[in-house]
Amino acid sequence: MDHEPETGFGRELDDGTKVFTNVTNEGPVFVYVKDGRIVRVEPLKLSPEDPESWTIEARGRRFSPPRKALVPSYVLAERARVYSPKRVLYPMKRVDFDPNKKDRKAENRGKSEYERITWDEALDILEQEITRMHKTYGPGAIGTTSSSHHSWGVIGYRLSSYFRFIDILGVTYADHNPDSWEGALWGSVHMYGFNWGVGVPEQNDLLTDALQNTDMIVLWSADPETTLGTYAGYETNPWRQWLKELGVKFVIIDPFYNYTAVNFADKWIAPKPGTDTALAAAIAYVWIKEGTYDKWFVENRTVGFDKFSDYIMGKEDGTPKTPEWAEKITGVPAREIRALAREWARKRTMLGYGSRPGMGSAGRSAYGHEWARYMVALQAMQGVGKPGVNWWSTSAGSPNTHNVPEDSNPYGFFFPGYGDGGISGDTTNTGAARILPRGFVRIPVSDRVNQPGGQHVLRLLLPEAIMNPPVEWRGKGFNTISIESQFKKYKYPEDGYSEIRMFWRYGAAYIGTMTDTNRWVRMYRSPKLEFVVNQNPWFEGEAKFADLVLPACTSFERWDIGEFSNISGQSVESVQFVNHRIIALQMKAIEPLGESRADYDIFAMVAKRLGFYEKYTEGGMTLLDWVRRFYEKSDLSKYISWEEFKRRGYFVVPVKKRPITPALRWFYEGRRRDTVGAGPAGGGVMGMPDGTGLGTQSGKIEFEANSLKRFDPNDPERPPVPHYIPAWEGPDTPHAKKYPLQLMSPHARYSFHTQYDAKDTWIDEIPEHRRRGPDGYLYRVIRVNPVDAGPRGIKDGDLVKVYNDRGTVICIAEVTERIRPGTVHCYQASAAYDPMGEPGESPDRGGVINLLTPHRFLSKNADGMAPSSAMVEVERWEGS
Ligand SMILES: Nc1nc2c(c(=O)[nH]1)N[C@H]1C(S)=C(S)[C@@H](COP(=O)(O)OP(=O)(O)OC[C@H]3O[C@@H](n4cnc5c(=O)[nH]c(N)nc54)[C@H](O)[C@@H]3O)O[C@H]1N2
Ligand SMILES: Nc1nc2c(c(=O)[nH]1)N[C@H]1C(S)=C(S)[C@@H](COP(=O)(O)OP(=O)(O)OC[C@H]3O[C@@H](n4cnc5c(=O)[nH]c(N)nc54)[C@H](O)[C@@H]3O)O[C@H]1N2
Numbered sequence: 012m013d014h015e016p017e018t019g020f021g022r023e024l025d026d027g028t029k030v031f032t033n034v035t036n037e038g039p040v041f042v043y044v045k046d047g048r049i050v051r052v053e054p055l056k057l058s059p060e061d062p063e064s065w066t067i068e069a070r071g072r073r074f075s076p077p078r079k080a081l082v083p084s085y086v087l088a089e090r091a092r093v094y095s096p097k098r099v100l101y102p103m104k105r106v107d108f109d110p111n112k113k114d115r116k117a118e119n120r121g122k123s124e125y126e127r128i129t130w131d132e133a134l135d136i137l138e139q140e141i142t143r144m145h146k147t148y149g150p151g152a153i154g155t156t157s158s159s160h161h162s163w164g165v166i167g168y169r170l171s172s173y174f175r176f177i178d179i180l181g182v183t184y185a186d187h188n189p190d191s192w193e194g195a196l197w198g199s200v201h202m203y204g205f206n207w208g209v210g211v212p213e214q215n216d217l218l219t220d221a222l223q224n225t226d227m228i229v230l231w232s233a234d235p236e237t238t239l240g241t242y243a244g245y246e247t248n249p250w251r252q253w254l255k256e257l258g259v260k261f262v263i264i265d266p267f268y269n270y271t272a273v274n275f276a277d278k279w280i281a282p283k284p285g286t287d288t289a290l291a292a293a294i295a296y297v298w299i300k301e302g303t304y305d306k307w308f309v310e311n312r313t314v315g316f317d318k319f320s321d322y323i324m325g326k327e328d329g330t331p332k333t334p335e336w337a338e339k340i341t342g343v344p345a346r347e348i349r350a351l352a353r354e355w356a357r358k359r360t361m362l363g364y365g366s367r368p369g370m371g372s373a374g375r376s377a378y379g380h381e382w383a384r385y386m387v388a389l390q391a392m393q394g395v396g397k398p399g400v401n402w403w404s405t406s407a408g409s410p411n412t413h414n415v416p417e418d419s420n421p422y423g424f425f426f427p428g429y430g431d432g433g434i435s436g437d438t439t440n441t442g443a444a445r446i447l448p449r450g451f452v453r454i455p456v457s458d459r460v461n462q463p464g465g466q467h468v469l470r471l472l473l474p475e476a477i478m479n480p481p482v483e484w485r486g487k488g489f490n491t492i493s494i495e496s497q498f499k500k501y502k503y504p505e506d507g508y509s510e511i512r513m514f515w516r517y518g519a520a521y522i523g524t525m526t527d528t529n530r531w532v533r534m535y536r537s538p539k540l541e542f543v544v545n546q547n548p549w550f551e552g553e554a555k556f557a558d559l560v561l562p563a564c565t566s567f568e569r570w571d572i573g574e575f576s577n578i579s580g581q582s583v584e585s586v587q588f589v590n591h592r593i594i595a596l597q598m599k600a601i602e603p604l605g606e607s608r609a610d611y612d613i614f615a616m617v618a619k620r621l622g623f624y625e626k627y628t629e630g631g632m633t634l635l636d637w638v639r640r641f642y643e644k645s646d647l648s649k650y651i652s653w654e655e656f657k658r659r660g661y662f663v664v665p666v667k668k669r670p671i672t673p674a675l676r677w678f679y680e681g682r683r684r685d686t687v688g689a690g691p692a693g694g695g696v697m698g699m700p701d702g703t704g705l706g707t708q709s710g711k712i713e714f715e716a717n718s719l720k721r722f723d724p725n726d727p728e729r730p731p732v733p734h735y736i737p738a739w740e741g742p743d744t745p746h747a748k749k750y751p752l753q754l755m756s757p758h759a760r761y762s763f764h765t766q767y768d769a770k771d772t773w774i775d776e777i778p779e780h781r782r783r784g785p786d787g788y789l790y791r792v793i794r795v796n797p798v799d800a801g802p803r804g805i806k807d808g809d810l811v812k813v814y815n816d817r818g819t820v821i822c823i824a825e826v827t828e829r830i831r832p833g834t835v836h837c838y839q840a841s842a843a844y845d846p847m848g849e850p851g852e853s854p855d856r857g858g859v860i861n862l863l864t865p866h867r868f869l870s871k872n873a874d875g876m877a878p879s880s881a882m883v884e885v886e887r888w889e890g891s
């Protein structure tokens with residue numbers, strides 16, 4: 012669809028170079044375009060005309076942030092990524108896929124070549140197959156899912172254009188597991204509520220609180236220097252510098268000497284992966300034994316402590332959880348555990364578990380919910396909410412204005428985040444309820460209902476659902492509607508629904524990002540999938556298993572609008588992960604490369620063939636029309652004219668001086684909630700209807716969880732009181748005989764999942780990301796301790812075979828003491844699945860470490876992913 016010939020966007024330099032604005036997953040940028048080509052992408056810098064930055068006064072100093080967007084390294088590779096030789100430039104068809112033959116030669120998926128076809132031919136195939144699905148099988152036959160992530164922009168985001176399309180089309184959606192927060196959602200919420208925030212506790216004003224009051228920060232399975240506040244770029248790096256300058260002590264608990272440790276650690280503690288719960292239990296033991304926990308808080312703000320204490324002190328099972336007990340399990344010396352416990356109790360300490368509290372690889376592991384509950388328990392024992400004491404990972408809580416409408420809160424300024432669902436208006440799967448009444452989207456509710464949507468499936472089970480149905484699981488998607496919603500059982504296929512026969516994959520990352528992913532390869536090659544479509548900007552990963560590949564353009568080739576780091580939806584405080592609230596036009600800087608198209612335009616073309624173009628486009632709205640609507644309906648239009656916004660390309664929300672309301676201070680002091688955030692009744696009310704208390708049954712922190720007691724008081728895998736339970740795959744299970752090394756696969760420093768990996772850009776030449784093997788191929792790096800490398804004859808730079816029963820991956824070894832002995836470390840999310848023989852059965856040299864992770868769930872009734880519990884063996888590989 013052509014956009015209006017509206018002009019006046021961006022500015023022009025003397026030499027004719029145009030400067031446009033855009034927003035990436037990790038921050039806003041200026042885009043320089045000359046002769047129709049992007050020549051440079053640089054971080055957006057504020058000008059003196061932009062509003063003043065905030066200042067925090069603490070301990071005799073004043074702190075103010077740098078006046079530019081601090082984007083991470085990989086954002087600087089955007090230009091290279093747009094022009095990557097891996098781009099899909101035309102619609103492509105697998106050569107041996109014939110839509111007019113019954114035999115689709117599914118077994119050739121992943122092996123066959125592709126041929127260029129026209130958009131008309133592609134649309135013919137889509138129209139024929141979608142119609143055939145509806146007519147032959149009825150509702151449910153079209154399966155689809157997006158990745159957890161996408162490219163930035165509220166109009167183009169996966170919850171927006173894509174959801175609008177599939178909701179009208181009617182599909183079987185593969186729901187997302189709460190990948191980022193498995194531990195928190197299946198664990199922490201049973202102790203402190205915050206289910207509406209996917210288990211992440213509120214973070215309001217904790218930067219101010221920490222600068223003023225905190226003495227020590229414990230980062231537990233958290234590396235904010237690498238994983239940021241998820242979408243906040245390097246905005247918080249100066250915060251850690253300030254804390255350091257003030258003399259705040261940093262303790263890092265991580266089997267890997269992570270980048271935050273490199274920059275800031277005063278103390279590094281390296282437990283064996285998966286044993287953190289035992290370490291935490293021993294800390295609790297020291298506090299109880301020595302009487303150094305906050306007794307007043309435990310008495311007045313928590314329930315069930317007696318039972319918890321019985322477990323810790325050994326009354327329940329005869330085993331006191333002493334530091335000596337924990338030393339045997341964790342490998343951390345008892346004296347270090349005692350020293351940490353004592354210092355923690357003595358000092359005002361922040362605990363960051365995960366790069367935002369609730370995240371962290373340790374929660375994506377066997378019984379990861381128990382670890383997450385201990386993270387809640389420890390701070391509950393130290394009086395969470397009092398000055399300087401909270402759950403905080405140094406990645407959230409700046410003094411920015413709240414993301415709530417100005418007319419509902421004098422300190423608010425509302426601009427939608429992707430979590431509000433953009434143009435989808437989908438109130439089931441997004442936070443659209445927040446924006447619908449404001450007229451951002453106008454189609455009536457009845458049209459937004461995903462017609463066959465009674466059937467859905469958990470994406471983690473998709474391979475089994477396709478190849479070996481039926482399947483059953485607990486919880487639908489993020490399950491945030493109530494604490495109990497995760498207990499509900501679902502099945503696929505639903506009674507009377509068709510199984511999935513066609514799969515429309517929006518994105519191409521899952522072989523790199525899901526677990527035990529040779530399963531995904533086998534699924535794609537099953538004849539039960541009669542037709543597979545992939546829609547992605549690059550030809551990589553799953554795209555190579557599709558019958559039809561649709562070329563999506565990047566967000567530099569289409570219109571959009573977005574705010575730095577603003578998630579909104581379940582996380583209205585996400586605007587406090589950054590230093591300035593920057594809302595920018597995401598300008599179409601260049602024409603889409605080749606015949607690639609904006610996703611919205613692709614969906615509109617298909618909708619036209621199927622007869623719902625008017626409905627999908629709300630009567631012919633272009634992307635730029637939608638952008639303009641979002642400008643008008645948000646608070647933006649109250650502050651800056653369209654003409655000026657077009658010219659400047661961005662707007663910085665002025666900071667309003669407002670009272671500081673640190674997270675959970677109200678809870679500590681027993682007041683009504685005064686923090687702004689999501690939650691029942693949209694902000695004022697937390698757990699109890701009168702606005703006091705947390706979202707648990709008692710309104711207090713529950714050491715013994717009422718919800719779990721009601722569900723199954725005898726569940727040995729997730730008992731009402733949290734326990735240390737040895738992992739189902741670890742150094743003490745039979746797996747270790749054949750595969751003695753623990754594999755860690757956390758989030759990559761130099762890519763956002765698959766999104767900057769293996770695109771033939773300079774990112775792949777960063778030696779901590781990929782390294783060139785003797786054959787010139789760029790392999791992913793696996794870190795091996797000298798203690799493990801030596802006996803295996805592995806030297807730095809050797810190619811190695813990493814394997815277990817699930818698969819084999821060829822990597823390049825980095826021999827380093829940054830990883831504890833017995834453990835190897837390779838970042839997850841390779842974009843390049845590159846099997847050396849039969850797909851799904853042969854060694855992969857693309858570096859897809861998730862071929863090796865287990866698909867078993869956290870525990871019996873907690874159906875989340877646990878990639879962190881994997882055992883492997885590593886040996887030298889001579890290259891055949
Ligand atoms: N081993 C291990 N595995 C993990 C984790 C771990 O810690 N360890 N972490 C888990 C977590 S927390 C997450 S969030 C997931 C992430 O897993 P994913 O969300 O699957 O990862 P991404 O690479 O971000 O996937 C985004 C996809 O969208 C595509 N895309 C981007 N922009 C556009 C666009 O404009 N149009 C179209 N059509 N496509 C686009 C990209 O090309 C890419 O294929 O991984 C999980 N997997
Ligand atoms: N650069 C970059 N930033 C990102 C992302 C990305 O892909 N790249 N992804 C974003 C997303 S979607 C998310 S959900 C967040 C994730 O943010 P997090 O969940 O916090 O990140 P992870 O890398 O999974 O884990 C953090 C740390 O846990 C450590 N760890 C692993 N296993 C264990 C263990 O058993 N015990 C202990 N104590 N530590 C352990 C790892 O070494 C790592 O340093 O990051 C976001 N930010």
Ligand SMILES: [Mo]
Pocket residue numbers: 159190191
């Ligand atoms: Mo995530």
